[in-house]
Amino acid sequence: MLPLVSLTLFLPLVGAVLILCLPKPTARTVHGIAIVSAALTLVGALAMWLQGVSGDGFSQVEELEWMPVIGAAYRVGVDGISLPLVLLSAVLFLVSLIYASSLRDRPRAYVALILLLETTAIGTFTALDGILFYVFFEVSLVSMYFMIAGWGHEDRQRAALMFFIYTLLGSLPLLLAILGLYLGSPDPTFDMRAWIANPPLEGAVAMWALIAMLITFAVKIPAIPLHTWLPAAHVQAPTVGSVILAGIMLKFGTYGLVRFALQMTPDAFREAGIVVLFFGVVSAIYGAFAALAQTDLKRLVAYTSVNHMGYVIVGVAAAALTLDPAIRATALDGAVLQMFSHGLVTGALFLLVGMIQERTHTREMGEFGGLLKTVPLLGWFFVLAAFASLGLPGLAHFPAEFQIFLATLGTAPIAVIVILGIAIIAGTFLKALREIFLGEPRDRWNRMPDLSPREILAVAPLLVLTVATGVAPSWVLDVIHRTTSALVL
């Protein structure tokens, strides 16, 4: 039996090392190796998908001894919550590398960073050991920092530093919480499975650990009011950086919220659930309003992420609060599917924004107009992605948001006001479509070229998956539901 998880996890790193070891490779070789290793990673993720998960605990677990004295080991595996995120990572990194394959400015370092990031992303989602998780969680930060600082836009260094310091400080509390969980375990271990099966902390200690985790994950997600790094980082990041940041790295936060906060300190979370719910509602609505006011297209998409991640927080909080296992399963189904959908849709949106910016060198929506006529393919792709993002049925966000709201109404009826967000986001995107794509085409953009094959290859897979997830969500939900329906808190 092949160690599928580890293979999938380290394939990108192997690609990165290979690229760095080659003496003076051409840009073509570099991109070729990167795409092949990302494609192999996707094959690995698909193989993992075919293996599937059992309802009970984790599947496909691989374990190696590491530091037996302190109970830390190399442990990886998946369940219905992490497997969709692994698949999402494999897909998004592959399309990102396809999109980046035209890069000629220091391509070697760039794709090596992307591949390193891919390993850390898959590692974060598959790690079953506290230390291992933390290492992956932190190293991802470094690669993202260099991507922004090295290949970002005009004000990149400031933004990159801010991102780095903000999230680095933000993740320290998690380390304390992990140490707390370790010390609280009856038989000290870093095995996350043990922490989940028998949550080691109780009472005030559990509450403090929960608060520490919530701070870390709120920075990562990001939740109001710890979100301020996000627009700056997105605006300055290169396109691929934004795609990965929004598509994958924000999920570190929501994934941690489920895996750590909900599963390892469930009682404390139930007690504090209403506060978390409140922050989720505020994030979703505030993010939506902030998006509505933007004139910079990239910032607009960045703020819709705050909104969509707010729904995930609401779903997880509803799962923590409810006592009815059916409602909890619905809430978590929705929350996990929302992470998956958001990765696809926002990934597509950031790619498309990048394509527009590359052609026009501006992101100000007021400067466009009538682009649907000039670049129909880009235009229709954007229309599709925008409607997916505003939660239209038949596209990926609808089933997720439906389940989140349904569970919310069953748990804390008043919180269903969060649904106002979908009307505001509709306004946001329709206003953007109106300004950018509808109306009279401007002479300035007359000679704008439509999508190249490379660009189509990058964005089309995401849109296809968006439609597939919207029309027949069961292909993802079946995997998620197997775990969430068996979840005991």
Added chain:
Amino acid sequence: MNAVLLPILPPLIAALAVLLLRRGSAVLALAGATLNLAGSLWLIARVVDVQTETLLLPGLPDMPLRLVAGPMTSLLTVAVATVATFVLIYAVGYMKRESGQARFYAVMSLFLAAMQALVLAGDWILLLASWELISLCSYLLIGFWFQRPEAANAATRAFLYTRSADLGLYVAIFILIGSAGTSEIAASLEADAGAPTIAGLLLLLAAMGKSAQVPLQDWLMRAMAGPTPVSALLHSATLVAAGAILLIRSAPLLTPEALFAVGIVGGITTVAAGVIALAERDLKRVLAASTASQYGLMLIAVGAGVPLAALLHLLAHAAIKSTLFLAAGDFQHAREGTGFDQLKGVGRARPWSFGGFALAAMALAGIPPLSGFFSKDAVIAAALSAPGAVLLGALALVGTLLTGAYMARALRVLWQGSGDTRPVEGTGWMRAGIWGLAIPAAVLGLAFGPLEKMLDLAAPETAGIVVIVLGLVAALGGLALGWLVPAQRLLGPAHQWAESGLVVAGGLTAWVGRPAMAVAGGCNRLENHLYAAALGIGDAALSIARGGERLEKRLYQDVLGVGRANLAVGRWVRGGDERGIDGLIFALVAAVQALGARARSLQSGMIHHSLAISAVAIAVLFVVILFSASLSF
């Protein structure tokens, strides 16, 4: 294949085929619509035998999607299919000169499929999904000429109005699923406990958005910026009809309070929209306001507790309103517009279209033996039998009077006066479409008896002689007033207000749109402050780094100083001719100098490099850890 798929699949396949092939789109769309009509007829024939056809599709966990065809829903599929088929036939002529044919026919076909799915939806989730998809299709169709600013704005407005009202449907569905424990519509309708009033009111909100009830009527008038076949389809059997269909289907779960609210909203709308229609000076906009007014009548019937009457009026109105729009589109081509000033006397030049228009206008006004006469009488009878008979009955009668008045006014404009008429291409197709719908608009009333029997719904009390007389007096009175008295005189001081669409204090834009934008602006200002503060973190880090750089420079100077001192020492030593020490010291000096330069290049002030080092260190550590892990294995 399950018969319940027959009305949905053909147009869906047609839409995909048009998108993929991008040629022969009209033929494909027509084939899809015709097969869909045949499928609907087949379905209704089956349902008469077996009562219901059901199909389960995979959906959300424990909440499968269901398609259920009962007598009422299969009847509605026939109505939708009929209107759509003739509208598409008409469109072949109407759209002849337009570019973007593939887009038009693909979206029209998708629209048709989504509407049939809405009608046949047997669970709330599928209903909600198709409910929103028809909004999307309307957006794309109203904005068909997206380069024109007014079309782009109208499409945006239509989607936003209906989407906002849809929130009502979302929350109502959450409540209904929560209380019934399943997403099946039938379970919600049969629940003994009944749904809470709030669920009914939320359903009403959603229906008000789609069916353009006051105060959400404004988007419908502007939606006229789309091509005319689109308007014909939107108003008669699809988008706007969805609101009324929702209320008709969910009538059993509405509490008396909710029913009362439905009736009142319908009553206010039928009068208000009737007045707006009377004051309008553009034929398509008259028809649009008339649509809102007629759906108001249907809501009165639902509110009165007789959804059957609403259903009959819905069917009659579907045939009538599509005929009127299609004829208006013909006039539009003949005169390059639909303003009353442009349309003077166009009826004489286009007698076939005018004939269809006049027949449908009489039917809408409620002249026997045309369909509208029977359906309107059913509505009036329902209103008069309701708990709030005085109010609802009066509103229904005023609505009827206004219908006669604005139709007569339109007919008068079309018949009197003269203007230059251009030859119209594709007249044959258009004529076929118009008359294909005008005939049912005329004779549908005769089928109402058998239909009532098939539907097996609580029939309204038979329209007594009082109702017939009241209805006829209102209709004929309206027609006479509209033909003889100018609208300004008829409406008096209210005329100007009606012309502006009866907007109260700036309308929804002022009440919802502007506050929302103000909140958004406030959030954005706050964000900008936070953003500046957050960038401050980056700045602070940079300034620390610069401080470090300065320190580093001084150290470098010192190192250089030491080096120079050493050099001096070296010279001095050389003077003493001690070769060995001399060599050593020179090497030392070179080493120190190199070290200084090295330090400088590494810590050149950009903190990035320090970070790079620490990152590389972390990465190395990481790799070492992993290797040690694999070795220990």
